[in-house]
Amino acid sequence: MTLLKTLAPAAALIALPTLGLAQDEGPVAGVNASTDTVFILNSLLFLVGGFLVFWMAAGFTMLEAGLVRTKNTTMQLTKNMGLFSIAAIAYYLVGYNLMYPLGDWSVGSDETGGYLGILFSTAKLEAVGIAADAADDYGYASTGSDFFFQLMFCATTASIVSGTLAERIKLWPFLIFVVVLTAFIYPIQASWKWGGGFLDSQWGFLDFAGSTVVHSVGGWAALMGAIILGPRIGKYAKDGKVNPILGANLPLATLGTFILWLGWFGFNGGSQLAMGTVGDVADVSRIFANTNTAAAGGAIAALILTQVMYGKVDLTMVLNGALAGLVSITAEPLTPTLGAATLIGAVGGVIVVLTVPLLDKLKIDDVVGAIPVHLFAGIWGTMAVLLTNSDATFMGQLVPIIIVGAFVVVVSAIVWFILKVTMGIRVSEEHEVTGLDTAELGMEAYPEFAKG
């Protein structure tokens, strides 16, 4: 009797969740999120993060379309629409599998058929309406959401290159380079860190969302392209004078910067790779806040520095300052305090203001400033991990930067060179002067607007 009395309330408690009837009678479910809920929330982070990073493709397009001259705008739009589409397909066909199953790839496992097997195995999504326990990675997130998210990082790398090489590179050689970059160069080096490769396992390299893995890679590829391609006609006078070539539409460039800033919440926040626990979502929140303040720091630094150095604020530097702040915080958006993140971003802004003229001295013509923003600030950001994350080591950061840089420099130089000697990468002088839009595409971006 006594025993039965003791058990009665317990039985009632047990029954409740099963009956599903006790909505307003206090908490019934447990404390942790359920296994399914964690899976859903992690996948949701990838989907929302992924569409935000997708949006960055539009940001790069607007930024670049605003910073080139009107006579080359249609071409720049075409390149950006093309490069994203190519990245989407190349990463699906080759890149994704090349990037992730590095273990298998290295040993040429039977399952995948070795090197060639990987090359010919395309990304595969989970089956439709999959049962939970049949999910590829039950307990974590859906494969489709992961693929969607990672694809956008690969495409970002290609977006970085297009801005630097604007106004003089031919369309098709550029697009072929994008194929190689997104199918091979990006995925192979990304596997070294994010695919569990040697930069991760042997060097303890820390690069949270890709200051090195994404941004510096785009920057190095752009740098080699810029060197091999040469500067635009008229940019550098024989007497050493630099002739500024003005962007034709600054509202577009500003819009592009805002788009990139917005997309970066997905870029860095999504790189937490999980939000199914209290700790994970609090980390994603930290990352959002730090990413924002780093961008603000970069913009303010450029605002003040251009005022001090030149006596007037330079909007394009402010825009690139914000972007450099974003790149700088990308290697470690989690561990800094808001103050540290602001300063890390501010240093990025300073780097841009100081190195844009430096590139010009070297006669490396970077139309939109992508090399200072993505390469120089990317290196800074990667080293800055040392300031706030005690797991980072100096050599563990520096050596991978060099390894990745050397790999991308060598391979992309080879690819650019092959393209140069085979099909040629530069439009004719006449076409460059006329403008790529009329000469190569027969379509002006602003056909009704008179030239000033």
Next chain:
Amino acid sequence: MTLLKTLAPAAALIALPTLGLAQDEGPVAGVNASTDTVFILNSLLFLVGGFLVFWMAAGFTMLEAGLVRTKNTTMQLTKNMGLFSIAAIAYYLVGYNLMYPLGDWSVGSDETGGYLGILFSTAKLEAVGIAADAADDYGYASTGSDFFFQLMFCATTASIVSGTLAERIKLWPFLIFVVVLTAFIYPIQASWKWGGGFLDSQWGFLDFAGSTVVHSVGGWAALMGAIILGPRIGKYAKDGKVNPILGANLPLATLGTFILWLGWFGFNGGSQLAMGTVGDVADVSRIFANTNTAAAGGAIAALILTQVMYGKVDLTMVLNGALAGLVSITAEPLTPTLGAATLIGAVGGVIVVLTVPLLDKLKIDDVVGAIPVHLFAGIWGTMAVLLTNSDATFMGQLVPIIIVGAFVVVVSAIVWFILKVTMGIRVSEEHEVTGLDTAELGMEAYPEFAKG
């Protein structure tokens, strides 16, 4: 005694969820998401999907503003701002209830007061701070989120029409047509499939996110408008020559395409209508990935095809190719593999490149190419369901396409015709030549920029 020992741990387990104290002591909650969590996650999908589809209204606006001439740009902006606002109100006042309770509507149920009752019953949201078991659809999602999501689809249909008829249609007749389209034409035919009507129940029609229900409907309405309205002055010369009329601002058109691409993740992904289980969120992920690759396929197909056919890439075709890829995958974004989705999208891109000249041969003047993109690729996409979804039947796809087409053609032709004979739908020849902005609105879109 033995019994008590056995029960002791059980009692402890029972107690934990109730006490809510065991955060770090292993999983406590169950495997499935709780009933409330499912409700929240499904509603969240509608909200996020809905704001992404809202964003498509901006995408259409930018696309169209970029593809018309400067002299008609203010008018195009005004039409788009107006049509979305009208759709929002008309769908709330009439459309939503007309679309969903089809059963009731058909039989004229007492509850709703029959046909007239439906017409005068407006959409109603759930009460504020509703208790879970009082929710309209507890176990699924909030009514408000569903209304918000569905409203955006209705508005999309109207956005499709405005592009085709640009540069010559009067503002008010166009807006009146939008009232009819969004209050009656769209909801009635949508109820046949999505309201559980005969296309769904009798024909087994499959149209996941609306290649037919949304895109072809907009396309048919645009087609009838274009025929009844006639082409722009100067578009078709008497000798049969087609005079291309160039879009004035291609960066805007490209921005619009990127906005639409982004919004389409909500359009197709949200149409899964649920993400509260592992299977559902994995499906949403598949849809995101497939939607993206179909757009890429369409863009690349148009890129290559215009190069091959015309010896140079045509940016506006690439933009429309991406959009056609998106329309093509909309009828079935779930079942295809990534490869199939890419190809389905690519065929959409090919269709656009081949049919834009066809319309010109028929002297049907479609300013932005909306008919090839939304109608032709919409039909293709609807038939392409047969390729990857074994539940689809040939007649089950074809006949609904025809039924919906016939309905929209007849009703919209009648409405356009009535508008033509009563208030007139076309601006005067003088106003058309001057431009609608100055002549009809007295406000230029770019008042300071000189004409080239």
Next chain:
Amino acid sequence: MTLLKTLAPAAALIALPTLGLAQDEGPVAGVNASTDTVFILNSLLFLVGGFLVFWMAAGFTMLEAGLVRTKNTTMQLTKNMGLFSIAAIAYYLVGYNLMYPLGDWSVGSDETGGYLGILFSTAKLEAVGIAADAADDYGYASTGSDFFFQLMFCATTASIVSGTLAERIKLWPFLIFVVVLTAFIYPIQASWKWGGGFLDSQWGFLDFAGSTVVHSVGGWAALMGAIILGPRIGKYAKDGKVNPILGANLPLATLGTFILWLGWFGFNGGSQLAMGTVGDVADVSRIFANTNTAAAGGAIAALILTQVMYGKVDLTMVLNGALAGLVSITAEPLTPTLGAATLIGAVGGVIVVLTVPLLDKLKIDDVVGAIPVHLFAGIWGTMAVLLTNSDATFMGQLVPIIIVGAFVVVVSAIVWFILKVTMGIRVSEEHEVTGLDTAELGMEAYPEFAKG
């Protein structure tokens, strides 16, 4: 024996959640969302809401860049990029802590070190990878997500000011005002309502998402700036005639409006501050739907009213009408029905159309119409709470409007005046005529486009 039989099924039920194995065997988890899930979902609402409100900064930038003249566009872009960055840092350094721990601040608690302590204590995020029970506010949401969300509201206030004062205010005095506004003015008055201060506790003031706390504050600060700064040269002729100064790029202004409309779903929806229960997510859904229809109501009202009053539709009024609809519903986006929300928004649209000329009569030069939109419609929206929320009282709404208004008017007038007499706030007449871009920044927004 009997007892054991009774207990057996109970024991099985108990075991399931612990073992985590029963995915497809019916609901196992409870009805309510788990404590962690609620925390995650609430934080997620702040993150998604926050990035949407961030996006509004881009919306204001595009709106203003489209409504100023080309000669002042670079300056307007620079101001907007600068003000957001300043707001981000000022709110982190001072504003956030000033706004929230009002209780502590008022009494000068030991913990914070009193007034000065608050001033020198910056916002702090939760520790990295925090354990659930160590979260600042376990059971609610992460501090980082809350900070991120609230920051965006502070920045919005500053964005409102920049439009009104365009085309004649100097860059640096404006940015210094932004520092004061975002570090002190906004947070102090916001603490009176949202920090649990006297407007909340003593007056029962209801302002859901900030028609008064955000929008009227920006509006009052803009009004005082406009009065002290004076109108643009040439705007008001000596004979009392008003010379309209046209916006140079209406597609940009329209894009800005769409961006703001999109961002407002985060602004109002996120202000529910929770979505971890059925009731909360259903409320967020209501808010999304009401916010949308209020914007539509405002746009349609302006569309019809300008047609009736002036015989032609005025696009800039339609844009501002939509925005006024959004501001109007912001004080109470939850309790209205869709019909009431539409009408509340429509009244906002009417207010804009009627008061824009009124300001001109008073020779208050508001370049983009921010005062009618944010101040007048903000007051209307705050009073309109009385129409649908029975908790609101007439004096409880009116008096806080006046108190907040008086505070902002006095303090911002003092700040503007100090700036005026110290460094000067207005560019020289010569620079204003030349245009701020060339004269102050040396950088044109559209350098290649000829002036018409």
